[in-house]
Amino acid sequence: MSTIISYGIALPHFRIEDSILNPKGKKGVMKAVCYTDEDIITLAYEATKDIPKGTIDGIFFATSTPVFQNRYHASYLADLLNLNQGILALDFTAGSRSGTDALLLAHEFIDTGKYNNILVVAADVVFPETGKELTAPFGHGVCALLLSNEKGNTEITTARSFSSALAEEFTYKLNDIQYDPRFSRDAGFKNNVSFSLKNIVKNPKTIDAVILNSLYARMAGGIFAKEGFEESQFAKDTLTSKIGNTGSAHALLLLINELENGKKNILLADYTNGTNYFEIKSTGAPKKKLLQEQLSSFDLINSYQDYLLIKKAGDFKSSQYSTKEMFSSEMMAEREKDTLLYLKGFKCEECGTIYYLKSTRCKKCKCDKFSIVQLNKTGTVYTLTNEHYFPASFPPIAMLVIDLDGGGRITVQQTDTMFPDKNNITIGSKVKLVLRKMIENDAKPNYFWKAISNE
Amino acid sequence: MSKQADIAIIGIGVTRFGELFHQSYDDLVRDAAMQAVADSGVSMDDIGAAWLSTAFPEIGVFKGRSGMDLSEPLSLYNIPVTRVSNFCASGADAIRNAVNSLRAGECDVALALGVEKLRDRQPQDSIVKMMVEYGHPFLQKGFTAAGTFAVYANRMIKEFGVTREDISTVSVKNHYHGSLNEKAFYRKPCSLEEVMKSQMVANPLTVLDSCPTTDGAACVIMVRAEDVDKKKHKPIYIKGLGLSVSTGWDLPFFDPNHDFLSFEATRQAAKTAYKQAGITNPIDEIDLVEVHDCFSIVELLTYEDLGLCKQGEAKELIRGKETQLGGKIPVNVSGGLLSCGHPVGATGIRMVVEVANHLRGNAGERQVKNAKRGLTHNIGGPGAIASVIILEN
Numbered sequence: 001m002s003t004i005i006s007y008g009i010a011l012p013h014f015r016i017e018d019s020i021l022n023p024k025g026k027k028g029v030m031k032a033v034c035y036t037d038e039d040i041i042t043l044a045y046e047a048t049k050d051i052p053k054g055t056i057d058g059i060f061f062a063t064s065t066p067v068f069q070n071r072y073h074a075s076y077l078a079d080l081l082n083l084n085q086g087i088l089a090l091d092f093t094a095g096s097r098s099g100t101d102a103l104l105l106a107h108e109f110i111d112t113g114k115y116n117n118i119l120v121v122a123a124d125v126v127f128p129e130t131g132k133e134l135t136a137p138f139g140h141g142v143c144a145l146l147l148s149n150e151k152g153n154t155e156i157t158t159a160r161s162f163s164s165a166l167a168e169e170f171t172y173k174l175n176d177i178q179y180d181p182r183f184s185r186d187a188g189f190k191n192n193v194s195f196s197l198k199n200i201v202k203n204p205k206t207i208d209a210v211i212l213n214s215l216y217a218r219m220a221g222g223i224f225a226k227e228g229f230e231e232s233q234f235a236k237d238t239l240t241s242k243i244g245n246t247g248s249a250h251a252l253l254l255l256i257n258e259l260e261n262g263k264k265n266i267l268l269a270d271y272t273n274g275t276n277y278f279e280i281k282s283t284g285a286p287k288k289k290l291l292q293e294q295l296s297s298f299d300l301i302n303s304y305q306d307y308l309l310i311k312k313a314g315d316f317k318s319s320q321y322s323t324k325e326m327f328s329s330e331m332m333a334e335r336e337k338d339t340l341l342y343l344k345g346f347k348c349e350e351c352g353t354i355y356y357l358k359s360t361r362c363k364k365c366k367c368d369k370f371s372i373v374q375l376n377k378t379g380t381v382y383t384l385t386n387e388h389y390f391p392a393s394f395p396p397i398a399m400l401v402i403d404l405d406g407g408g409r410i411t412v413q414q415t416d417t418m419f420p421d422k423n424n425i426t427i428g429s430k431v432k433l434v435l436r437k438m439i440e441n442d443a444k445p446n447y448f449w450k451a452i453s454n455e
Numbered sequence: 456m457s458k459q460a461d462i463a464i465i466g467i468g469v470t471r472f473g474e475l476f477h478q479s480y481d482d483l484v485r486d487a488a489m490q491a492v493a494d495s496g497v498s499m500d501d502i503g504a505a506w507l508s509t510a511f512p513e514i515g516v517f518k519g520r521s522g523m524d525l526s527e528p529l530s531l532y533n534i535p536v537t538r539v540s541n542f543c544a545s546g547a548d549a550i551r552n553a554v555n556s557l558r559a560g561e562c563d564v565a566l567a568l569g570v571e572k573l574r575d576r577q578p579q580d581s582i583v584k585m586m587v588e589y590g591h592p593f594l595q596k597g598f599t600a601a602g603t604f605a606v607y608a609n610r611m612i613k614e615f616g617v618t619r620e621d622i623s624t625v626s627v628k629n630h631y632h633g634s635l636n637e638k639a640f641y642r643k644p645c646s647l648e649e650v651m652k653s654q655m656v657a658n659p660l661t662v663l664d665s666c667p668t669t670d671g672a673a674c675v676i677m678v679r680a681e682d683v684d685k686k687k688h689k690p691i692y693i694k695g696l697g698l699s700v701s702t703g704w705d706l707p708f709f710d711p712n713h714d715f716l717s718f719e720a721t722r723q724a725a726k727t728a729y730k731q732a733g734i735t736n737p738i739d740e741i742d743l744v745e746v747h748d749c750f751s752i753v754e755l756l757t758y759e760d761l762g763l764c765k766q767g768e769a770k771e772l773i774r775g776k777e778t779q780l781g782g783k784i785p786v787n788v789s790g791g792l793l794s795c796g797h798p799v800g801a802t803g804i805r806m807v808v809e810v811a812n813h814l815r816g817n818a819g820e821r822q823v824k825n826a827k828r829g830l831t832h833n834i835g836g837p838g839a840i841a842s843v844i845i846l847e848n
Contacts, residue, residue, distance in 0.1 A: 325588045326588055326592070327588060327589055328592045332592060333592070340593055353711060353712065354711065355710070357706065357709045363702075363706070363710055363712055383607075383609050383610040383613075383715050384606060384609060385606050385608075385609060385658055385660075386655070386657060386658045387598065387599055387601070387602045387657050388654070388656055388657065389656055390586070390599055390602070391587060396655075396657075397597045399597050399602050399606070401715070403711060407711065408711065409708075409709055409713075411595060411708035411709060412597075413596070427609065438593055439592075446592055446593070448592075448596075
């Protein structure tokens with residue numbers, strides 16, 4: 001047994017309607033889309049930053065759209081979160097079922113008693129080929145769950161996985177391979193789900209929400225009816241029309257959605273090339289409904305051209321200037337991590353002035369003794385400007401000089417500034433720092449703080 | 456500090472500033488130096504030591520990395536030649552080093568020459584590229600030079616009730632002055648509306664609030680005052696010389712003590728120079744000023760830092776046209792950086808040549824009447840380094 005003692009969600013702020021993606025698309029049906037400087041790493045950080053980290057002894061990162069090769073996303077995220085060095089950090093990158101794969105393994109690790117708290121993160125960010133936006137499932141989002149052996153309101157009582165040899169569509173050495181869909185659905189999906197369902201559900205009537213995460217979910221009614229389920233028990237996927245299909249994060253997001261809806265006995269089934277099953281018991285909805293909050297707060301992208309800019313062809317452009325080059329150094333990022341990433345400041349022991357950057361003597365009182373302090377990620381704009389000539393996907397870039405709450409001053413870019421008219425940040429505005437990509441063109445990702453409104 | 460020997464400028468030379476596609480870096484060096492040598496009446500072989508000021512060899516033509524790039528075009532060999540680099544204060548610092556060498560007795564005739572060749576590259580390859588592609592990957596990333604001064608403008612607007620019109624009026628004034636300067640890059644006056652409606656660079660600063668970076672060179676030849684031959688020379692005396700590095704590249708934007716209303720470096724440099732020159736009330740005791748108007752806001756702010764008015768009152772000086780030619784204290788009658796253009800290493804020396812011309816009564820149409828004492832000011836980096844020089848006839 002394991003419990004979900006905490007969770008986090010990160011959906012990008014922007015959504016695009018199907019009707020903008022394609023004239024045949026529906027109005028009101030939306031996909032969540034990353035801003036130009038977001039990716040699975042920044043979203044994963046956003047989803048996990050508020051999860052209590054004291055006793056985490058493992059981190060699993062699931063994605064079907066990895067951004068690194070030969071580098072573990074889980075290790076990288078563990079470092080961003082400043083978790084203990086050398087903790088168990090594994091990546092799950094097989095496909096869109098990897099989110100529940102990670103959950104299943106985390107549950108087993110805890111159940112065996114070897115691990116106490118494992119952070120499971122599922123993240124997917126992918127842009128389909130131009131013209132395939134409505135047929136290829138996509139939607140950007142991250143779900144993070146903290147699994148624990150402590151007692152909690154939400155318990156995973158059963159977790160099992162049933163493999164299937166048949167994947168509907170896969171690539172072999174970069175070649176796309178697809179079975180006849182009728183064959184793969186019957187011999188693959190239907191066969192696997194009905195076989196596994198027989199072996200897992202003892203008492204269907206006690207379940208008040210059945211979640212089936214599969215592109216073929218609609219064809220599964222008969223299979224579930226055979227095992228004694230009724231249609232009313234099915235939890236409809238209400239997320240796909242709001243944020244799209246978020247790949248490996250989707251099953252976990254559907255689970256959170258039902259928990260936030262107050263469902264108490266949940267059967268979660270996640271099918272891709274085999275099925276993962278979970279039975280989850282909850283004593284009631286969480287007080288703070290993080291997913292619902294993020295589902296209801298967004299701005300719409302209002303043209304396909306803006307969507308293309310967000311997708312980025314590769315160049316880093318302004319109206320005046322474009323470049324593929326921008327200096328980035330792994331060595332500097334590592335050496336200056338305490339300052340750059342963890343926001344450790346320096347407090348003058350004499351006059352108490354707090355500096356973001358290290359200095360030998362206090363500029364104010366010339367004292368040479370400093371203690372290290374943790375700076376806050378919220379603050380007030382002291383002064384600012386809009387840079388029209390610095391290359392950016394959506395120029396101008398707003399540069400904000402920010403006095404952080406509790407001390408320290410930092411100068412960073414403002415982000416999510418797709419609509420300059422809506423960027424009503426002025427001197428005195430409250431802002432908060434978010435982790436984003438500094439080099440947007442993906443040639444060499446490096447992550448740093450940018451600011452968004454906090455009012 | 457003991458009383459220091461007076462130093463006299465006996466030779467001045469300046470090229471046209473602008474897009475000098477027909478002149479190379481070496482041509483510019485020769486042009487400015489030969490003018491100064493001819494003006495001084497000394498021969499090239501009398502020069503005992505020289506200083507070369509080029510701020511950005513790496514975004515120019517990769518020349519000016521050392522003193523040899525002065526020696527070669529002038530065939531000026533077998534003497535000490537040093538390259539000086541201190542951002543926009545490089546030229547003034549070359550003069551300071553020459554002055555100190557004369558005072559120390561290292562040489563009897565010293566040459567300081569500033570030169571920058573930026574237009575052999577596309578504009579996109581120059582200073583913007585430096586800010587975008589080089590430098591720290593995170594700290595200040597997103598700023599161009601304009602932005603680092605625009606944050607001062609917005610704070611001035613908030614604190615002192617400065618308006619966009621006040622800021623842009625500086626540009627209108629300097630472009631009018633520039634129309635009278637045959638060596639300026641832009642020789643066309645512009646209206647307030649044109650300045651305010653031109654392309655925004657970093658709000659509230661527009662293209663016409665920003666100086667162009669150009670090609671150009673300027674040169675001065677100096678001796679100790681005791682060596683001046685009044686029959687031969689028209690000497691201009693260096694009465695005060697202050698240079699201060701008061702912050703760094705990153706600190707201004709990360710220092711909670713900084714108010715973005717003043718440049719400490721300018722105040723320190725002015726304090727030193729005023730003390731040496733015995734100036735206590737600058738607005739009454741100085742006849743003309745060349746201020747580092749790389750962006751129009753910097754001129755406004757510098758009125759206050761130089762003590763031409765109290766803090767917060769710069770807007771009154773510009774509104775009352777006090778700093779225009781014919782006003783109480785004309786500022787940038789050359790047209791400033793806004794009109795002349797800004798070949799970074801040359802600008803400080805160009806200003807000294809400008810003031811010297813006024814003090815000699817040789818400034819033509821834009822001559823400040825009865826000019827006896829003038830001031831030049833440069834500010835470099837993000838307001839980090841400033842120089843102030845006081846000149847008298």
